Amino acid sequence: MKSIGYAAHSVGGALEPFSFERRALRDNDVAMDILYCGVCHSDLHYVKNDWGRTVYPFVPGHEIVGRVSEIGPDVSKYKVGDIVAVGCMVDSCQECDQCRKDHEQYCREGWTGTYNAPDRQTGDITRGGYSNNIIVREEFVLSVPEGLDISKAAPLLCAGITTYSPLREWNVGPGSRVGVVGMGGLGHMAIKLAHAMGAIVTVISRSADKKKDADDLGAHNFLVSKDAEQMGAYANAFDLIIDTVPVKHDINPYLPLLDIDGTLCLVGQIGPLEELTTPFMIRGRRRVAGSIIGGIKETQECLDFCARFGINPEVEMIDIKDINTAYERMERSDVHYRFVIDMQSLTA
Structure with missing residues (x-):
């Protein structure tokens, strides 16, 4: 052809x-x-x-x-x-x-x-x-x-399913506490999808510049990661954090935000990160995980879910x-x- x-x-x-x-x-x-x-x-x-x-x-x-x-x-x-x-x-x-x-x-x-x-x-x-x-x-x-x-x-065929899959894998539903790091192509889909699943969604960003956009996308809270007082107030606040940042960065500041048995899932960066320190992982049985896209059945499920809830990128x-x-x-x-x-x- x-x-x-x-x-x-x-x-x-x-x-x-x-x-x-x-x-x-x-x-x-x-x-x-x-x-x-x-x-x-x-x-x-x-x-x-x-x-x-x-x-x-x-x-x-x-x-x-x-x-x-x-x-x-x-x-x-x-x-x-x-x-x-x-x-x-x-x-x-x-x-x-x-x-x-x-x-x-x-x-x-x-x-x-x-x-x-x-x-x-x-x-x-x-x-x-x-x-x-x-x-x-x-x-x-x-x-x-x-x-x-x-x-x-x-x-939805990449950004959508890349964030939908970990939300489903970690059983996000009504009342789940979900943090989203980064608010680009992946992050904005994570916000919309987690909100539609009934989660309490918090955007974690380096500055407050995107707060209005986060609100418009359905986020319930906005956390400025450079604000030590805010970060301290969010200790143990999340069951799942979806990290969508696509470049090398430091994930250590996010680990104390996870509750016991909480998971930080990397979906953006494919490559090196800043050196990881483990005390907060060991003391709270917290996990750092990764996820890539989703299978064909799950991708179809994602498309159907988005149609049902009127979610478009x-x-x-x-x-x-x-x-x-x-x-x-x-x-x-x-x-x-x-x-x-x-x-x-x-x-x-």
Whole structure:
């Protein structure tokens, strides 16, 4: 299938128009025309080869909403014209214990990323959603339920499920005390989701500048982490803290905020942190954990949950020609709260 998109051709290089071939449709494949694609901080990391594994030319994009254009003969869940979605994964072994538990993101053989990963059958490198179309095996395609604004829903495929999964894993519900560190693309979704689950939500930020935004998103409280008196008043205040900060930082100040058996879950930074000290962990059986996206079943659950509660990400719509400027702004944290590309602009 002939495709057009935007690709980076070298480390940190600008994204520019790029033509390439998608694989031929397999019997269990769904082909879709991409309508919208979210812009994730991981896209920028890969363009810059921050994790040392980018294969160029590189087409980013793993928050994808599209319309089915063709299906293979074995496809049963979807038909041409359906509005569907694709997140961070397009394949896994489907056989290991984790895949059988619907945790494909922890596949023992490694899941196949929507971009920059070898296809399990051909070895060809996958290319993402900054393009006009994509082909994905049926098991990794999601239904977009009525009730979601399809122009805003794309970030749910990464930012949404990345925060939804730990909230569900740690059984957040009415009365749960949840702290959210960072209020960007991930953090704003954590606030909305935890609020809808009935939790008492507190945003933890370095300054009071974002308090009004936090209130508007549904937070009940706002804690300034640089204010020692406030931090002291919140000792033992949380059952769960979701840390969404995507860069190296110090988590030690947050540990005393956890109650006994409380958990701080890292979902933002993939890489080093400041040196960890353990007294507050040992004295309160507190935990530092991590979580990455969610399985396909849980991602569908997240989409359905958001439709039921009328939760849409806060987005800024851009044309694909403006993607390099968007990356510059994203590095400055100058986005409210997620960029989404209108992919019709690719051919306009």
